[in-house]
Amino acid sequence: MQAIRTKIRPVAAKFRLNPVRHHGGPKISADAPTVQFTFVNPHPSQGKSAADEKLTVTARIGETLLQTAHRHDVDLEGACEGVCACSTCHLIFDEDVFDELEEASEDEEDMLDMAFALTATSRLGCQVKVTEEMEGMEVRLPAATRNFYVDGHIPQPH
Amino acid sequence: MSRINLIRRQSNLTKKSYYHSTSISLKPKISVAIVGSGPSACYTAKYLSSTLKQQSKKGLLTGTNIDDLERVDIDIMEKLPIPFGLVRMGVAPDHPEVKNVENDFAQLFAPSDSEKEENIESSIEFFGNVGVGTDVSVEELRSLYDVVVLAYGCESDRKLGIPGEDLEGVYSAREFVSWYNGHPDYVHMGEKFQKVLHDPRNSSVVVVGQGNVALDCARILAKGRDGLNDTDIAKHALEVIGDGVKTTTVLGRRGHVQGAFTIKELRELTKLGDTDFIVEMSELEAGNTEATQAELDGKGARPKIRIDKLLRDAAEKSGSASSKKEKQVKLRFLLNPTEFLAKNSDHTRLGQVRCERTKLEGEPGHQRAVGTGGFEDITADMALVSIGYKGVPLPGMDESNFDFKRGVVKNTHGKVHGVENTFVSGWLKRGPSGIIGTNIVDAKDTVSSIIKDLQNVPEDEIEGRYGLQTLLAKKKVQYVDWDGFLKIDKEEKSKTRLRTDSQPREKFTNIDDMLKCL
Structure with missing residues (x-):
């Protein structure tokens, strides 16, 4: 596996334009218990050649997968900042892991309907919290390349 | 070439290159101008900047050696003094969580993080209050920048093209949305809306179209002051909408499975406290052709299946509703507007919308609405036409690079046809559809075309940002920076x-x- 240097995004120093009115995800401290799992295709914008790249990360139990991804510089968007109002943090799970997850809310299902390349085991990273059982799992970021257009994919109408 | 650049370039020669076979020298600094500052512009800037940084580090870029590249300046031009396009001027005021993406976009303009080690420096600057096509021409931008990206979206709309469309009371949804969102160019519409909606609680509005813009309009009209007071809706809009409009009818010529709306916006209509949401089961059934059933069965049908269920539940509920609330939003299907009719009392003003009832014909995924010869007149003090936005060309564009019928710039993966080093992204590229997130895939597509094309950027020194600042000063344009x-x-x-x-x-x-x- 290719070693990838990770940069820690300075979250505290993040410049904000709008006040935090809806906070996305719980605050889990750095000394919380952790598990390790692997993001597949952590940098989708680099195209097909990077699609099988893997990045193993240490995740804090209780935080959302979107939070884990952002702490490790995984290119998972979170356009609405983790409040289930977009579908840009779409993740694809293995079936056995997916089956064990807490069921998605109606709001999450509604947003998933708008996700690109939706699968039967898709969830939103901002709505799924890290659990002990995730130790060793692999979770995939959907490909987001021009292939969508080549394959004749039509974006969901507005 | 300046002395500093020369030194930098020489130092590059000592860098270890893994790609001897594809060594194409790029100039050390590339300047990019993006026209527009909405989601497509911001995502294009974001991914152009981040992809170049990542590529340079990992050497994954195919076909081009960008070791020589040291700096990318991206300048975002916006006609208004404020950025973010439709996030500010399109997204409904009661969807504040959707506007959180502004925080992400704001990072682009914030001073760069000096702790970060980057092989390529990148700076993104905002040039607000600069109209491209008015203050500066796109030709001037091309002479100042290596790459120009058009991302100014859709400033016009599709018309129905039926009699009566010019009656007082018939407007485009785009005008209404821009007005309630406080767009400076649409403030004047308030007087017109006020006149036709002078007594909202006794007024009826028809919204023609079945996309999320149509549903936004209906929801805003129904909610009124109580539902919108805590939002950033423009004050002038609350004054006109008052306590909300009594009856809003959203209609379209095809069936509920063919609608362009998404489920979140539909579900919101079922949850308006003081407003009934009314759906006719008979219309859902009429649209339930064999082809429609096939559409509900096909690959990727999940969103349609869930919308079908939601609307059937709503129809059952509206059929059995004993309570009648003060306001109502009706969602009607298989109705094709054929004429806007004037009021009997005033033949210059809209009174009714005449619709022909339609039926669906054709293959799954390609069903068309065909007239049945039956008509229905729906009372309306105001009609909002919401059948799609349309891009407009910049001065100098013609049939070779602009599709006038669709209102989009002709392009292949974002590279504009027949014009060197010019690209397009967003609605102007693919047409007016999709949610904010759709622009992510779209921008990445354009960015990879830009990067593939960087080797074609002429070696000549160009002035970039400094040149633009000089030009604006000369033209006495007061631009607004970040x-x-x-x-x-x-x-x-x-x-x-x-x-x-x-x-x-x-x-x-x-x-x-x-x-x-x-």
Whole structure:
């Protein structure tokens, strides 16, 4: 596996334009218990050649997968900042892991309907919290390349 | 070449290159101008900047050696003094969580993080209050920048092209949305809306179209002051909408499975406290052709299946509803507007919308609405036409690079046909569809075309940002930079402007007022 240097995004120093009115995800401290799992295709914008790249990360139990991804510089968007109002943090799970997850809310299902390349085991990273059982799992970021257009994919109408 | 660049370039020669076979020398600094500042512009800037940084580090870029590249300047031109396009001027005021993406976009303009080690420096600057095509021409931009990206979206709309469309009371949804969102160019519409909606609680509105813009309009009209007071809706809109419009009918010529709306927006209509949401089961059934059933069965049908269920539940509920609320939103299908009819009392003003009932014909995924010969007239004091936005060409564009019928720039993966080093992204590229997130895939597509094309950028020194600043000074254009925008932003949030504590901002609706903050 290719070693990838990770940069820690300075979250505290993040410049904000709008006040935090809806906070996305719980605050889990750095000394919380952790598990390790692997993001597949952590940098989708680099195209097909990077699609099988893997990045193993240490995740804090209780935080959302979107939070884990952002702490490790995984290119998972979170356009609405983790409040289930977009579908840009779409993740694809293995079936056995997916089956064990807490069921998605109606709001999450509604947003998933708008996700690109939706699968039967898709969830939103901002709505799924890290659990002990995730130790060793692999979770995939959907490909987001021009292939969508080549394959004749039509974006969901507005 | 300046001395510094020369030294930098020489130092590059000592860098270890893994790609001897594809060594194409790029100039050390590339300057990019992006026209527009909405989601497609911001995502294009974001991915152009981040992809170049990542590629340079990992050497994954195919076909081009970008070792020589040291700096990318991206300048975002915006006609208004404030950025973010439809996030500010399109997204409904009661969807504040959708506007959180502004925080992400704001990172682009914030001073760069000096702790980060990057092989390529990148700076993104905002040039607000600069009209491309008015203050500066796109040709001038091309002479100043290596790459120009058009991302100014859709400034016009599709028309129905039926009799009566010019009656007083018939407007485009785009005008209505821009007005309630406080767009300076649409403030004047308020007088017209006020006139036709002078007594909202006794008024009827028809919205023609079945996309999310149509549903936004209906929801805003129904909610009125009580439902919108804590949002950033422009004050002038609350004054006109008052306590909400009595009856809003959203209609379209095809069936509920063919609608362009998404489920979140539909579900919101089922949850309006003081407003009934009415769906006719007979219309859902009429649209339930064999082809429709196939559409509900096919690959990727999940969103349609869930919409079908939601609307059937709503229809059952509206059939059995004993309570009648003060206001109602009706969602009607298989109705094709054929004429806007004037009021009997005033033949210059809209009174009814005449619709022909339709049926669906054709293959799954390609069903068309065909007239049945039956007609229905629906009372309306105002009609909003919401059948799609349309891009407009910049001066100098013609059939070779602009599709006038669709209102999009002709392109292949974002590279504009027949014009060197010019690209397009967003609605102007793919047409007016999709949610904010759709622009992510779209921008990445354009960015990879830009990067593949970087080797074609001429070696000549160009002036870039400095050149633009000089040109604007010469033309006496007062541009608004990022710090300038932050001053406007701060004023808009000032407590003295707000009607309630939780209102996020009261927007300035006049450009002079914005410029006074500087």
